Amino acid sequence: MYLFVLKNGPCELREVQRALRLSTPSLAFYHLSRLVESGVVRRTEDGKYVVVADISADLLDGYVKFGRQIIPQFFFLTLIFTAILAYYAYLVWRLPLDTDDIVTIVYSLSIIVLWYETIKIWRRLSS
Numbered sequence: 001m002y003l004f005v006l007k008n009g010p011c012e013l014r015e016v017q018r019a020l021r022l023s024t025p026s027l028a029f030y031h032l033s034r035l036v037e038s039g040v041v042r043r044t045e046d047g048k049y050v051v052v053a054d055i056s057a058d059l060l061d062g063y064v065k066f067g068r069q070i071i072p073q074f075f076f077l078t079l080i081f082t083a084i085l086a087y088y089a090y091l092v093w094r095l096p097l098d099t100d101d102i103v104t105i106v107y108s109l110s111i112i113v114l115w116y117e118t119i120k121i122w123r124r125l126s127s
Contacts, residue, residue, distance in 0.1 A: 001031045002051070005041055007068050010048040062121070072121040078114040085111050 004019060005011050011019075017028035032049050035041035040053040063070050085107055092104055 001028075002035055002040060002055070003070070005035075005049050006051050006054075007070065010044065010050045012048055016049070072118055074114070074118045074121055078111070078118045081114060082111055 001016065001020065004016060008015075008019075013025055013028055013032065016022075016032065017025050020028070022028045022031075032041065032043075035049075036043055040051065040055055041049050042052045043049055060070060062074070063072055064076075065071075085104075088107070089104055092101065
């Protein structure tokens with residue numbers, strides 16, 4: 001809930017309820033009220049909720065915030081290794097089949113695992 005308000009700026013109760021697929025507005029109100037009581041969110045005069053205390057550093061350990069986007073730090077590591085693999089595959093692809101191809105295959109499988117873990121972390125943030 002906090003992350004939704006942080007990412008989307010001032011939000012109304014129903015907007016939060018619909019976006020987070022909560023069953024009732026009272027459930028959204030309950031959670032937003034808890035955030036208001038803790039002092040990290042406040043309700044404006046026009047009924048919108050805004051973040052007043054940025055606790056994202058604690059909440060987003062392992063993530064990087066770019067404007068409104070929140071990206072797992074693991075994503076950058078995965079992207080770098082994917083680029084290295086692409087370059088290496090380009091260099092090796094033109095050569096005859098040898099042990100370098102086995103290294104490329106093992107490295108490729110490692111990259112697949114990295115992408116899987118990155119996507120899993122990213123989905124955990126949005127749930």
